[in-house]
Amino acid sequence: MKASWYAEALYGALQNMSMAKPRASLLESDSDSKKIFARFRKVVSARGHERLLPFVAHELEKIMSRERDRNEVLLVTADNKSVSKWAHAYDHYEKEGVIRKGATRRDVVDETIVGGFQIRTKDTLIDGSYKKSLVELYRDITN
Numbered sequence: 058m059k060a061s062w063y064a065e066a067l068y069g070a071l072q073n074m075s076m077a078k079p080r081a082s083l084l085e086s087d088s089d090s091k092k093i094f095a096r097f098r099k100v101v102s103a104r105g106h107e108r109l110l111p112f113v114a115h116e117l118e119k120i121m122s123r124e125r126d127r128n129e130v131l132l133v134t135a136d137n138k139s140v141s142k143w144a145h146a147y148d149h150y151e152k153e154g155v156i157r158k159g160a161t162r163r164d165v166v167d168e169t170i171v172g173g174f175q176i177r178t179k180d181t182l183i184d185g186s187y188k189k190s191l192v193e194l195y196r197d198i199t200n
Contacts, residue, residue, distance in 0.1 A: 060113045060115070060116050061116045063109060063116070064116030064117040064119075067097050067113065067117060068117060068121070070093050074093060127179055128157065128160050128161055129178070130161065131164075132144070132165070133167045133176070134174050135166070135186075136168070137166060143173070146174055146183075147162060150176060150183060155183070156176065160178075170187065173185045173188075
């Protein structure tokens with residue numbers, strides 16, 4: 058048995074618990090989580106795999122980090138003033154379903170894009186910046 062399999066099962070159980078009670082109070086969800094952890098530990102112990110528990114914790118951290126990265130969306134602008142100016146573009150793409158609803162938006166300033174915006178997820182890039190146009194113009198002029 059692999060620790061990663063146990064970690065996936067535990068993560069799935071915790072996710073299912075949070076989906077089943079979306080409006081549960083923090084106290085109730087904490088109590089339910091403790092019950093899931095206690096039951097999980099019993100199952101692992103019953104199978105004689107207690108030595109895997111530290112590795113399961115490490116694998117669970119990796120899974121949670123992977124999910125956090127998957128749910129993060131970067132709104133990249135040229136300066137801090139532009140964030141509010143281009144936030145409507147983020148809202149538009151979220152409404153259209155291009156960006157996952159409920160994703161965590163992180164605003165990033167990148168002075169190399171000159172103006173406009175970029176929206177970056179782990180697997181998508183929406184480029185509304187001036188950088189690409191300026192680079193193409195530069196290439197056309199120099200060639």
